[in-house]
Amino acid sequence: MVDVQTAGVSRPWACLLVMSIIAYGGRLGFAGDGTLSTKRPLQYAVSWVGNSFSGADDKWVQNFFIHTRVQPDGTVNTWSHWDEGGRRYGVYKDGDVIGNKDVQPNSLEVRDRSGRLWKLEVRYVDPNHQEWEFVPKGIACDGTAVTFPGLYQPTALALANDGLLMVADSLTGPRQQVLFYDVSEPQKPRLVRAFGEYGGIGAAAPGVITPTKFWGIRGLGMDAAGNLYVAMSEMGSVLRSFTPEGRLRWELQGPFFCDVAVADPSNDARDVWGIQERFAMDWSQPPGREATWAAYSLDRTRYPNDPRGLMHVKQQGEHGLTSPQIVYLEGRRFLYVGGMFASNFINIFRFEGEIAVPSGLILQWGNNLYRTDLRWPPHKPVGVSIWRDRNGDGDYQADEFLPNADRVKPGPFWVDKKGNIWMAYGFFRYDFQGLDDRGNPIYRADKITVLDPPEGVNKIARVVYLDDSDTLIVAEEGKDMRHISRVVVCKDYLAGNRRTVSFAPGAGPEAACVAAAGDYAFTGGWKERGRVWVNRLSDGVEMGVFEPGPTVGGVENTGWIDLLTGITAFRRSDGEYLVFVEENYKAKSLIYRWRP
Numbered sequence: 001m002v003d004v005q006t007a008g009v010s011r012p013w014a015c016l017l018v019m020s021i022i023a024y025g026g027r028l029g030f031a032g033d034g035t036l037s038t039k040r041p042l043q044y045a046v047s048w049v050g051n052s053f054s055g056a057d058d059k060w061v062q063n064f065f066i067h068t069r070v071q072p073d074g075t076v077n078t079w080s081h082w083d084e085g086g087r088r089y090g091v092y093k094d095g096d097v098i099g100n101k102d103v104q105p106n107s108l109e110v111r112d113r114s115g116r117l118w119k120l121e122v123r124y125v126d127p128n129h130q131e132w133e134f135v136p137k138g139i140a141c142d143g144t145a146v147t148f149p150g151l152y153q154p155t156a157l158a159l160a161n162d163g164l165l166m167v168a169d170s171l172t173g174p175r176q177q178v179l180f181y182d183v184s185e186p187q188k189p190r191l192v193r194a195f196g197e198y199g200g201i202g203a204a205a206p207g208v209i210t211p212t213k214f215w216g217i218r219g220l221g222m223d224a225a226g227n228l229y230v231a232m233s234e235m236g237s238v239l240r241s242f243t244p245e246g247r248l249r250w251e252l253q254g255p256f257f258c259d260v261a262v263a264d265p266s267n268d269a270r271d272v273w274g275i276q277e278r279f280a281m282d283w284s285q286p287p288g289r290e291a292t293w294a295a296y297s298l299d300r301t302r303y304p305n306d307p308r309g310l311m312h313v314k315q316q317g318e319h320g321l322t323s324p325q326i327v328y329l330e331g332r333r334f335l336y337v338g339g340m341f342a343s344n345f346i347n348i349f350r351f352e353g354e355i356a357v358p359s360g361l362i363l364q365w366g367n368n369l370y371r372t373d374l375r376w377p378p379h380k381p382v383g384v385s386i387w388r389d390r391n392g393d394g395d396y397q398a399d400e401f402l403p404n405a406d407r408v409k410p411g412p413f414w415v416d417k418k419g420n421i422w423m424a425y426g427f428f429r430y431d432f433q434g435l436d437d438r439g440n441p442i443y444r445a446d447k448i449t450v451l452d453p454p455e456g457v458n459k460i461a462r463v464v465y466l467d468d469s470d471t472l473i474v475a476e477e478g479k480d481m482r483h484i485s486r487v488v489v490c491k492d493y494l495a496g497n498r499r500t501v502s503f504a505p506g507a508g509p510e511a512a513c514v515a516a517a518g519d520y521a522f523t524g525g526w527k528e529r530g531r532v533w534v535n536r537l538s539d540g541v542e543m544g545v546f547e548p549g550p551t552v553g554g555v556e557n558t559g560w561i562d563l564l565t566g567i568t569a570f571r572r573s574d575g576e577y578l579v580f581v582e583e584n585y586k587a588k589s590l591i592y593r594w595r596p
Contacts, residue, residue, distance in 0.1 A: 005129035042544035043536065044594040046551045047287035048583070049279055050256035054288055055085075056553035059097050061254030062087040063587050065231040065239065066132050066163065069105035070158070070221025077103045078219065081132045083585045084257075084559060092239060094113060095250030107156040107219045107231075112183060113163045116142050116571055120154055126312050126372050133311040136171065141186045147463050148181060150191045154332070155317070156231075158220035168217035168230075176214045177201020178230060195228065195246060202299040207354025211240065211248035216300075216309075234298070235314050236589075252489060253293060258319045258340060258562060260582040261589040263570035265331030265417075273326050274589075276308050277336060278354065283576075283593075287551050297335070297349075297356040303394040305378055306358050307347060308337075312374045314539050322582070323565040329419045330435055334359070336421075341482065342410035344370075346421065347522050350389075350439050351511050354545075357394040359440045359494030361387040362421070362430065364410045369517060384408050386445065392438040396563045397440070405445040411481070412565050419466040420449075424463040424474070424492055425481075427451045430596055453557050454490040454500045462564070464516045471537060473516045475505075482564065484511050487521060489510055503540035513564055515579070520596075522579050530558035531583050532567060546592040559585025 054061035067079040078090040079102070091099035122134035136154045138145050148154070158166040165183045169175040176564030177196040182190040197203040216234025222569040223229070226244035231237075236540040242248055255277050260562055263269035271294075272279045278295040300309040307313040313320050319340035327334050330378040333350040335356050344367075348360030366383040369376055376394040377387065379577030384404035384454075387396060411425030417439055419432030429449045433442035453460060455474065462475035462486050472493035475484035488502045505511035507525025515522045520543070521535045534543040561567070566582035581590040 002329065012501065013099075035358065035457070041486050042546065042594060044546055044592050045287055045593040046546075046549040047290060047593060048552055048588045049261050049291045049580070049591055050259065050274060050277070050534060051586065051588040052252045053097060054176045054552045055588065056550065057584075060087070060586040060588070061237050061239070061252050063237065063254065063257050063584075064132075065218050065237045067105040067107045067235040068156075068219025068221060068229070068231045069103055070223055070229045072224040073223070074222065074223040074227060074241070076241075077101065077105050077107050077229070078231065078239075080237075083587075087584050091254060095241070095252060105219075110159050110165070112159060112165065116186060118157055118165060118183070119143075121145075122158055126374055128150055129312075129372055139167070140184070140396040144187075146187060146189060148179075148189045148191075151174075151179060155217050156220050158222065160222050161224070161226055162184070162582075165189070166220045166222070170200070170214065170217035170232075170522060172300045174199065174301055174308075176202070176217070176226070176301070176386070178214075178217070178220060182366045187459075189190045195242075196230075199301070201296050202301050202355070205353070206299060207295045207297055209293055211242070211251070212246065215298070217297065232302070234309060242387045255293070255296075256580065256584070256589060258317065258322045258584050258589055259589065260323050260563060260566050260568055261580040261591075262324050262326055262568045262576055263580070264572070266326075266328050268573050269570050272580075273324055273335070274323055275314075275321050276356070284570075287591075295354040297351070297354055298417060299355050302355075305376075305395055307376060308356075310376060312369065313376050314373045319562075320345065322563050323568075325415050325568075327415045327417070327419060329432065329441060332435070332439060334419075334441060336413075336415045338565055342564065343413050343423075344410045346413060348441060350441075357389070358396075359389050359394075360443065361396075362443060363387070363404060364408045377591055380449075384441055388440050388442065390436065390440070391440060403445055404450050407450070412462050414463050414465055416465050421450075422463045422465050424460050427463075427474075428462045452498065454493070455487055455498045456500065457488050462514050464514065465493075466516060471516075473514065473521055473537070475511075478509065478511065482512060482526070483509065484514065484523075485488060487514055487523060487535070487540075489521070490538065491537075501538070501540045503535050503542065505535075506542060506545060507531070512561060515569040516569040517569035517577060519570075520577065522567055522569050524561045524567050526560045526562075526583060529555050529560060530583055531555070532579055532581060532592060534594075543596075546594070548583075552583075552588075552590060553586070557586060558583055558590070574596045 013514040038323045059271040062083040064080040076092045082323040089102040125133040153171040155170045156168035164180040219231030221229045228242040264271035276298040279291040313480040325336040337347045346362040349356035350359040379398035414422040421430040459477040461477035466474040472490045479486040505523035510525035513520045530548040532546040579592040
């Protein structure tokens, strides 16, 4: 069903227009005030990636599973410290989301058949801000500490049907398994069996997702039929149900939180990446069925200081890692990641198979993390600096930091195909100096290029550079750094041209972000939700607007674009454009598919 507004359009023409849109699977373009645009309607499809559900029909997998309770009939109740769409209390059953009810689940406590209280004692990492990131101290029975053989880092408790105590061994520990203990003698627990591959996501073929590879386990349970439930939460949510024999019954997932997706440029978008996810895409499938979650690139066991696994870095305050770029340098894949409001730090990851390893870090300011007393990275020197993983261990040593340039200022950035990092504020470029013997990209404070702004451009707040056409796209700052005003396009920039074409983004004063690919620029705004305006690069003419349609529940089920770089775009070899939009309200990224 296509909903059409026909204000100002005669009824016979409106009927023909509806028939045309239905035939081509398109949507109407609307002006910023919601009235029907006189521009030719864009024909496009709306899809999504990063959640089992689209957000339509009040269905989405919530942000974070912090506590769970499994009912005898297989209903799973969950509790989250935060869900953008308000689903603090999730209710899941048989692979579906069926409600929102608080039953006060608690993964840290359980009573055994003898009535003894088993409690997981923890130390909260950031108690002043209550972000629910903890380090386990141990397990106590009726207040007395108990030593469990073979246990490293307990993260959740539950009781099995046969009376065994179920303990999740996860976090940064080596197991990443569900352990079953005989606690008939409370002070002498006996390990009976383990479920899941030892090593979890870092086990054989590290990063490749299989049903019994776990990470970030925060909830356990068993129903009356003996089916096992495992809830994972590591900057996202995964819930799996297994038969008593250990076969996967169903899985629900919502791994995105304040993340935007990006296409892999090396294989024509057959892969799509999140901050720590790789999705294999089949673009012949209908909306919502294109993506298969294939790999998870974070291994906290091997790399415990990877910022993607630290809630006070990834989530707290400014949401420090939200916007990925995949870049290939000297035939090797790299992940560059910026944050929600600014590139206070640019994180760079090299790949070892499917696992992304901390490789470089460009600190753009000398302050500590926002809204937390915690410090990151380890051994961070005073002032701005550049870190490179010189010894190859994926961790941060004091002798691996060097001073950064004094021109730096936090702001959005763009990495071109040569590995040069174009900075918006300050308008300069970190020039790629090749790879070191560990495979890390080299950037140095004395190897930057101060760039000449295009004609008439003042304060540059966003930057995109398209290598194939030597086209620079910049946006001037609006009322503050979160907003942009004019978008300026300069063709043949490195060839010396400074003449420009410019346009005002369709979101007006709320405009915030810009992306570009091929022949078009794509802009969006804070309160405009998931709407994206399309402008032609050659002359700046507005072509129309993409709007969230019924597939994802419409505009009313779409949140603000919260990121300064909340849109990414890619043109496939067949001419189709893919535009990804951060959509945190229902925990996913939108996908607009368009053939001009």
